[in-house]
Amino acid sequence: MADINLSRITKSFGDYRAVNQVSLDIADGEFVALLGPSGCGKTTLLRLLAGFEEPDGGVISLGGQAVADPANRVMVNPEARNLGIVFQSYALWPHMSVARNVGYPLEVRGLGRAERDARIAKALATVALEPYADRNPTELSGGQRQRVALARCLVMEPRAVLLDEPLANLDVHLRETMQQAFLDFHRRTGATMIYVTHDQAEAMAMADRIAVMDRGRIRQMAAPETLYREPADHMVAGFVGAGAVLPIDDVAIHDAGRCSVRLGDAAIQARICQKVASNSDMRNGRDLGLCLRPEDIWVDDAGTLRGSVEDCVYLGGRFRLMVRLDGDQILPVYATKRARIGEAVGLVISDGWVFDRTEDEAA
Amino acid sequence: MQAVSRLRGFVPGTVRQMAGNRSSDRLLPWLLVPVFVISILPMARLAIEGVFIGGVPSTDYIRDVLGNSTTWRATTNSLYTAGLGTIISLLIGGAFAFLVALTDIRAKAVLVFCFMIPMMIPPQITALAWVQLTGPSSALLNAIGMAPAMGSPQPLYSAEGIALLLGIQHASIVFLTLRANLRLLPREQIEAARLAGARGGRLWWQIILPLTSPGLIAGTAMAFVTALGNFGIPAMLGIPANYSTLPTLIYQKLAGFGPSVLGEVSVLAMLIGAIAICGVALHHRLLGKRDYRLMGMVGRPLDIRLGARRSLVEIVLWAVLIAILVVPLMGLIATALVPAFGVKLSLSNYSFDAFYEVLFVQPSTIRAFHNSFMLSVGAAVTLVAICLPLAYVIVRRPTRLTHLVNLMVEVPYALPGVVLAIACILLFIRIPVINISLYGTLGIIFVAYLARFLVIALRPVMNSFSQLDPALEEAAQACGAGVGRRLRDILLPLAAPSAAAGALLVFLTAFNELTVSALLWSSGNETLGVLIFNLDDSGDTVLASAVAVVVVIVVITLMTCFQLASRRLPKGVVPWQT
Ligand SMILES: Nc1ncnc2c1ncn2[C@@H]1O[C@H](COP(=O)(O)OP(=O)(O)OP(=O)(O)O)[C@@H](O)[C@H]1O
Ligand SMILES: [Mg+2]
Numbered sequence: 001m002a003d004i005n006l007s008r009i010t011k012s013f014g015d016y017r018a019v020n021q022v023s024l025d026i027a028d029g030e031f032v033a034l035l036g037p038s039g040c041g042k043t044t045l046l047r048l049l050a051g052f053e054e055p056d057g058g059v060i061s062l063g064g065q066a067v068a069d070p071a072n073r074v075m076v077n078p079e080a081r082n083l084g085i086v087f088q089s090y091a092l093w094p095h096m097s098v099a100r101n102v103g104y105p106l107e108v109r110g111l112g113r114a115e116r117d118a119r120i121a122k123a124l125a126t127v128a129l130e131p132y133a134d135r136n137p138t139e140l141s142g143g144q145r146q147r148v149a150l151a152r153c154l155v156m157e158p159r160a161v162l163l164d165e166p167l168a169n170l171d172v173h174l175r176e177t178m179q180q181a182f183l184d185f186h187r188r189t190g191a192t193m194i195y196v197t198h199d200q201a202e203a204m205a206m207a208d209r210i211a212v213m214d215r216g217r218i219r220q221m222a223a224p225e226t227l228y229r230e231p232a233d234h235m236v237a238g239f240v241g242a243g244a245v246l247p248i249d250d251v252a253i254h255d256a257g258r259c260s261v262r263l264g265d266a267a268i269q270a271r272i273c274q275k276v277a278s279n280s281d282m283r284n285g286r287d288l289g290l291c292l293r294p295e296d297i298w299v300d301d302a303g304t305l306r307g308s309v310e311d312c313v314y315l316g317g318r319f320r321l322m323v324r325l326d327g328d329q330i331l332p333v334y335a336t337k338r339a340r341i342g343e344a345v346g347l348v349i350s351d352g353w354v355f356d357r358t359e360d361e362a363a
Numbered sequence: 364m365q366a367v368s369r370l371r372g373f374v375p376g377t378v379r380q381m382a383g384n385r386s387s388d389r390l391l392p393w394l395l396v397p398v399f400v401i402s403i404l405p406m407a408r409l410a411i412e413g414v415f416i417g418g419v420p421s422t423d424y425i426r427d428v429l430g431n432s433t434t435w436r437a438t439t440n441s442l443y444t445a446g447l448g449t450i451i452s453l454l455i456g457g458a459f460a461f462l463v464a465l466t467d468i469r470a471k472a473v474l475v476f477c478f479m480i481p482m483m484i485p486p487q488i489t490a491l492a493w494v495q496l497t498g499p500s501s502a503l504l505n506a507i508g509m510a511p512a513m514g515s516p517q518p519l520y521s522a523e524g525i526a527l528l529l530g531i532q533h534a535s536i537v538f539l540t541l542r543a544n545l546r547l548l549p550r551e552q553i554e555a556a557r558l559a560g561a562r563g564g565r566l567w568w569q570i571i572l573p574l575t576s577p578g579l580i581a582g583t584a585m586a587f588v589t590a591l592g593n594f595g596i597p598a599m600l601g602i603p604a605n606y607s608t609l610p611t612l613i614y615q616k617l618a619g620f621g622p623s624v625l626g627e628v629s630v631l632a633m634l635i636g637a638i639a640i641c642g643v644a645l646h647h648r649l650l651g652k653r654d655y656r657l658m659g660m661v662g663r664p665l666d667i668r669l670g671a672r673r674s675l676v677e678i679v680l681w682a683v684l685i686a687i688l689v690v691p692l693m694g695l696i697a698t699a700l701v702p703a704f705g706v707k708l709s710l711s712n713y714s715f716d717a718f719y720e721v722l723f724v725q726p727s728t729i730r731a732f733h734n735s736f737m738l739s740v741g742a743a744v745t746l747v748a749i750c751l752p753l754a755y756v757i758v759r760r761p762t763r764l765t766h767l768v769n770l771m772v773e774v775p776y777a778l779p780g781v782v783l784a785i786a787c788i789l790l791f792i793r794i795p796v797i798n799i800s801l802y803g804t805l806g807i808i809f810v811a812y813l814a815r816f817l818v819i820a821l822r823p824v825m826n827s828f829s830q831l832d833p834a835l836e837e838a839a840q841a842c843g844a845g846v847g848r849r850l851r852d853i854l855l856p857l858a859a860p861s862a863a864a865g866a867l868l869v870f871l872t873a874f875n876e877l878t879v880s881a882l883l884w885s886s887g888n889e890t891l892g893v894l895i896f897n898l899d900d901s902g903d904t905v906l907a908s909a910v911a912v913v914v915v916i917v918v919i920t921l922m923t924c925f926q927l928a929s930r931r932l933p934k935g936v937v938p939w940q941t
Contacts, residue, residue: 052837078840085841091834095856104852105842149838156842 002063002159002192003028004049009058011044018044020216022058029190031183032221033203036213037239042196043088045213046162049194050085051078063159084158084191086166090145092137098148099124099133105156123155126181142169150178154185160192161185167202179206200240204228212236230273231291234357242320243293244331251288251354253277259354261290264326266305270352289357294320294332296351299339303346307331309339323347394752395768402775402814403768405786406636412789413629424626428634433612438634441608444525444597445590451530452586455683456537457579464545465571466667468677474684475542476922480915481687482535484695485875485892486595487899488911490528492694493519494599520604525597529590531687536589537582539868543823543861544578544830566667577650581826584646585819588639588777594878609635610779617781625785632782639777640770647769650829692915698908717909727894728910732917734805735891739873742812743866746820749813751855751862754824759836772821775814780878787811787883803885811879816872820865827861828854875914 004026011019018041026032034042047053049060051067054075060068062083067076092101100107103120111119124130127147137145146169153161163182167175183206186193197203203210204224211221212235220232231237237245246263251272253259259272270290299321307323310330319335323345331347339345413424428434459478463471481489497519518524548571572579594610601611613631616624669676700713721728757765775783787810791801801807831854839853855862877892884893891914899907 050837050841052840077845078837079843079845081841082843083841085838087834087838089832089834091832091838093835093839093853093857104839104844107852108839108843108848152838152842 003030004160004192004194005059005061006049007059009045009048009055009060011041011048011053011055017216019048019055022216022218024211024218024221026192026194028063029186029192031186031193031195031206031208033207033210034194034196034213035198035200035203035210035240038198040213041216042198042213043164046085046164046194046196050083050162051076051081082156082158084153084156084161086146086149086153086161086163088164088168090137090149092145092148092152094136094138096137097133098129098135098137098140101137101148102151102155104152109156119155123151126154126185127151127178143171143174146170147178150181157189158191160194163193163195165196165198167197167199175202182206210240212239214239228293230271230353230355232273232355234289237289237291237353237355241293242332243291244329245289245291245357246327246329246331247357248288248290248354251276261352261354263290263349264305266303266347266349268349268352270354272354273356276354276356287356287358289355291353291355292331292349293351294334296349297331297333298348298350299333299335299345300348301346303348305347305349307345307347309341309343309345312339312341314338321345392756392762392764394749394756395764397749398753398768398772398817401810402817403771405783405790405811405814406771406774406778408790409629409632409782409786411629412625413627413633416626424623424630427623428627428630433607434631434634437607437609437612438638440522440601440606441591441610441635442638444522444529444608445587445593447523447526448529448533448590449583449587451527452533452537452590453579453583455530455687456534456582456586457541459534459680459683460538460541460545461567461571461575462676462680464542464548466669466673466676468669468673468680470677472926474680476926477684477688478538479535479871479922480919481531481691482533482871484691484915485877485895485911486528486532486593487599487877488695488895488908489532489691490519490596490599491899491904491908492691492698493528495698496690496694517603519600520606521600522606525600525606525608528596528600529593532593532596533586533589534687536586536868537579539864540582540585540823540826541575541578543864544575544581544826546860548574577826577829580646580649581822584643585822587642588773588818591635591639591642592777592779594779594781610781613779613782617785628782628785632778632786635778635782636774639773643770643773647766695908695911695915698905699912701905703905717905718913721906721909721913727889728913730887731889731891731894731910734888735874735876738805738809738812738890739870739876741809742816742873743820743869745813746817746869747824747862747866749817750820750824750865751858752850754821754828754858755850755854757821758825758828759833772818776816776818780815780876780880781882783811783815784879784882787814802883803888805888808880808883808888808890811883812873812876815876815879816869819868819872820862823861823865823868824858827858831857871918874918 004024006022006024009019009022010017020041022045024032034045036042044053048055048068055068055070057070058068059066059071062081066072066074067081068074093104096104099120102123103116106116106119120133121130124133127150129144129147129151132140132144132148137148140148146166150166153163166182167178170178179202182193182195185191195203195207207224209221209223210227212219212227214235220227220236222230222232227236228241231240234245237243248261248263250262251259252261253272257271257274257277259270259277261268261270268290276288305325307325309321310324311322312335313320315334319338321333321335321339323331323333325331333347414420414422416423459474462468463475468474484492494517497517519528592610594614597606597608597611598614601607607615609631613628616628616631699717700715702712702714702716757769775786778786787807788802791807791810793800801810835857836849836853839849844852875892876890877896880890880893881896884890889897891910895907895910895914898904898910
């Protein structure tokens with residue numbers, strides 16, 4: 001009942017299109033992360049969903065009902081959408097105590113005092129803030145304020161929860177606790193969650209699917225592992241995960257989405273994007289890219305791909321080398337032992353992903 | 364479990380009302396209707412007098428008035444005195460507001476309390492006190508041997524004298540507006556600047572001043588417009604020096620009476636209105652370019668340490684306060700205590716006869732107190748109730764209509780009170796359709812007060828709305844709270860300090876108001892201002908001063924009550940409380 005559909009949503013501020021032709025389908029109960037660089041329009045998209053901004057074009061529907069459809073003059077007020085939202089700036093009310101802040105959604109819905117108090121206590125317990133119930137928000141630390149904002153959102157058990165970088169101010173430990181709280185809440189209530197973040201580790205850890213945004217557009221929306229293994233374009237490949245995208249021009253297609261690619265003197269077995277594989281025009285062009293992840297690359301003196309070590313960093317348990325290839329490209333590689341800067345090494349590549357590099361310009 | 368279903372059930376029920384584009388917001392523009400009736404209609408009615416002669420449209424009055432050089436001399440004089448007066452208000456009120464709100468000076472509550480008092484003394488009484496104080500026959504200056512030589516001109520009978528008193532009179536307006544604004548200044552923003560290395564003057568000029576510029580601009584605009592329409596001070600100081608401003612010119616025209624008087628007054632009124640609107644338009648232009656919404660938490664006050672300079676600053680503040688408060692009050696009290704006007708006061712001849720006379724012999728004093736109290740409290744309460752939603756509409760749902768209303772509400776305040784009074788008489792002498800007359804009742808004074816003081820209550824509230832982080836309201840909206848509920852639960856408490864400041868301003872201004880009620884009163888319906896004026900006018904200056912002293916005492920008592928109750932009221936409702 002709380003599936004969310006966005007169809008060709010556009011929102012401009014003056015001449016600037018903050019959200020550009022965005023279409024998204026989010027299933028009921030799904031946990032979606034919205035990931036993207038700063039200023040790409042994540043907050044704006046969230047505000048469109050919540051109803052604080054009216055789209056210039058397109059349709060937003062919640063649970064099958066259009067809530068914003070400028071073409072048909074439909075615009076449902078935010079207060080009637082029953083969506084929970086946690087703001088980037090907390091937005092706590094300074095004149096109300098923590099408990100009243102948290103209980104306000106229940107107050108609006110006219111719940112009885114006893115019921116309300118019980119739920120407030122439960123919500124505060126979820127975020128470990130029971131002792132602070134009677135304080136004023138001004139007397140809390142940044143992280144505590146953030147947690148009050150979360151509790152206020154969770155207490156109303158909304159049909160969908162919109163979170164704008166809710167954990168940005170918390171320390172690592174608390175962040176994990178809160179992530180767990182979100183996941184628990186999500187499992188318990190089955191509410192749809194949309195979670196804005198620019199921390200990809202967080203997005204990958206929590207979300208069923210991740211939508212990557214850039215300059216107002218959705219680049220790709222897929223499960224975290226798909227996003228990581230099979231990025232749709234250059235921007236996603238570069239933004240998500242470590243690794244490198246190398247331009248390639250010679251591909252030999254095998255069956256079942258596999259191909260072999262030449263890189264310097266080496267022949268690499270890689271997976272290939274279905275669209276490229278089935279389109280021979282694209283294949284012969286010189287705009288293909290090969291995405292390599294560090295865990296698919298080994299240092300091995302027998303390797304035919306040669307390069308020299310530019311940099312070596314210990315990550316705990318393993319080293320990350322930056323290896324400069326002959327073609328002046330730089331590859332991140334994980335290694336088990338330290339390497340000297342400038343040392344010549346051989347590399348073996350076990351997997352890669354071939355896609356159309358020009359896609360983002362065309363989009 | 365039942366509660367869960369209730370929560371879930373909340374959704375489908377409300378989503379169905381989606382036909383309306385923000386349907387509840389549609390109601391908001393209707394708020395503009397009462398504003399039209401009370402503040403724009405009377406003005407329109409008066410304007411008709413200026414452009415119609417005998418029911419026929421004509422530009423004769425306009426040509427007559429604008430072609431006359433006295434009009435332009437008075438305009439220049441008005442601009443000069445109001446402009447200079449505003450600068451003085453800004454310097455005094457601004458300095459007080461900044462120092463009280465942001466630094467660690469001591470005895471803030473007392474300081475603020477005292478600073479509010481000069482505003483409560485009617486302007487003509489202030490002018491009288493200062494004239495008695497500074498002239499060649501000043502008791503005080505003679506005593507210390509510094510009086511100007513006999514026969515030398517009274518220094519206050521000049522443009523600069525008018526400006527000085529206007530500046531002192533309206534300093535509290537700047538102070539209150541700015542302080543309401545400073546309250547919302549979050550500590551973090553100043554702390555961030557200090558960490559960035561901003562110190563001393565740089566901190567003031569580059570961070571605090573720009574952040575508070577909305578309040579500064581609003582206070583300046585209000586002080587200017589108030590000074591422009593002030594009648595008491597230029598009348599007392601300008602007329603003896605043959606120096607006229609637009610309000611005194613209008614007064615002189617009215618006094619002269621002739622067949623064309625209404626038409627000419629109407630044109631002059633439009634001229635003042637036009638200047639006021641220009642000033643306000645400029646103010647909105649300036650404000651429009653700054654969207655300094657203060658993000659983050661509000662509420663924790665700031666205490667910049669002044670260190671060794673603290674005592675010096677305190678001494679200067681108290682010295683200024685003594686000059687603008689204690690000295691004129693002394694003059695007033697002295698006049699009230701003399702056995703007869705003109706008699707030199709000494710320790711042996713003072714008498715309380717005047718107080719006895721006004722309080723126990725003449726019934727009109729108590730009646731006037733009652734009337735003025737009802738009128739000013741009624742106006743303050745009504746206006747705050749109108750202004751909270753109105754300010755919300757103007758700030759958060761701007762349209763061309765609200766822009767117009769925003770400018771027009773300024774007009775009844777900027778016009779001299781007599782002009783507003785004439786407009787109200789013209790309009791309400793017989794209300795069309797329902798056919799009743801308000802003239803001769805307290806009702807007409809009440810309506811005129813609503814029109815005149817609307818803007819005083821409106822500006823501080825607008826100011827604080829435009830500074831609130833919109834997310835505060837949006838968060839409540841996401842919680843399911845509709846417009847009314849958000850106003851009540853979120854916006855109103857957060858705007859309460861400014862609304863209270865506005866209400867207090869209305870109350871204080873209305874309590875001593877003279878120029879509007881001067882034409883509208885009738886026997887039994889006199890206000891305090893009228894009473895004082897009539898006593899003074901008929902030569903009973905001593906009785907007038909006695910009433911004025913009683914007024915000041917009553918107001919100070921009321922303020923003290925507020926002060927004592929402030930611990931029970933929400934934080935910041937009493938504007939002078941720190
Ligand atoms: N009210 C507004 N008026 C004009 N431009 C705006 C407004 N709100 C956002 N923008 C612009 O729209 C773009 C997207 O803003 P948005 O706040 O959605 O970014 P974001 O992805 O949330 O960034 P961040 O991760 O830094 O929070 C930005 O370039 C911003 O400058
Ligand atoms: Mg954002």
